[in-house]
Amino acid sequence: MAQGTIERPPITPLDISSVFSNVSRPIPTQAQTPQKIVATFQQVSKTYTNGCRALLDVNLHIRQGDFLFITGPSGSGKSTLLKLLYGAERPSQGNVVVDGQDLNRLRGNKLSLLRRRIGVVFQDYKLIPRRTVFENVAFVLWAQGFTRKEIHRRLIPTLKMVGLQDKAYCFPDELSGGEQQRVSIARAIVGTPPILLADEPTGNLDADNSWQVIKILKKLNAIGITIVVTTHDEQLVRQSGHPVVQLRNGRLYRQPL
C-alpha cells in the first residue's frame, strides 16, 4: 500500500440515520413551537480591505431545520454572507452569532470547534486530485482525530447517501462534474454537522444533476440538518419550494416565491 493511503474497508452497508443520530431532528409540525435560532446576522455590513462594500446592513435569522435559499446576481454578496457564517471573514460592522456564539469574539480553538459544526460545500469542489473519493471524504475525519473504525463506519453510508458507493476508489478526474460535486457534499456532511452551507452547489451542473443535488440536500434537511444554499438558478429555487431571500448590491430582501 502506498504511503499515506488507507486500506480499503469492507463494504458493510449501514443505515445512514445511525451515522446522523447526533443531529437533532426538527420537532414535528407544531406550528406554534418556534424552532431554535442557529444563526443570526445583526445589522451586518462587510467592506473588504480594498474598499469594496459587499454587504450592507443585513439582518437575518436562520432557525434549526430551515432550508433557505439565497439568490442574487453575481457580485451581490452571496459568498461573502456564507463566509461570514463559517468565520472565514469577519463583519466590518454588526454581529454574526452562530450557535449562540458571537463570531467577532471567537479565535483559535474555539473557532475551529465551531467550524466543525458547519459543513461547507464549495462551488469549485476543492477535491484533492491524487486522492480517491474515499480518501477525500475520510480526510476531514482524520484531521479531526476520528478513529479508523469510526471513519470506516461513517464512510460507506455517507457515500451511499450521495449515490457514490460504487465510486469510492475512483480519483476525482475519473468522475463527472455532478459526481465531484456529490463528493464535496459527502465531505461536508461526513462529520455530521448540524448546519450545512452550500455555495452555488449546482453552479456547474446541468438541470438533472442540479436537481439530484437538491434532492440530496432535501434528504439531509429531512433528518434535521439546517441548510443554507446560494444559487443563481431561480427556476431551481421555485421548483424546490423552499424559502428564499435575495441579495442585491449587498442588501438582503425577502422574496416571496
Ligand SMILES: Nc1ncnc2c1ncn2[C@@H]1O[C@H](COP(=O)(O)OP(=O)(O)OP(=O)(O)O)[C@@H](O)[C@H]1O
Ligand atoms: N476578498 C475580497 N476582497 C475584495 N473584494 C471582494 C473579496 N471577495 C469578494 N469581494 C467583492 O465583494 C462583492 C461580493 O462578492 P461575493 O463573492 O460575495 O459575490 P457573489 O454574490 O458570491 O458573486 P458570484 O455569484 O459571482 O459568486 C463583489 O463586488 C466582490 O468583488
Ligand SMILES: [Mg+2]
Ligand atoms: Mg459567490
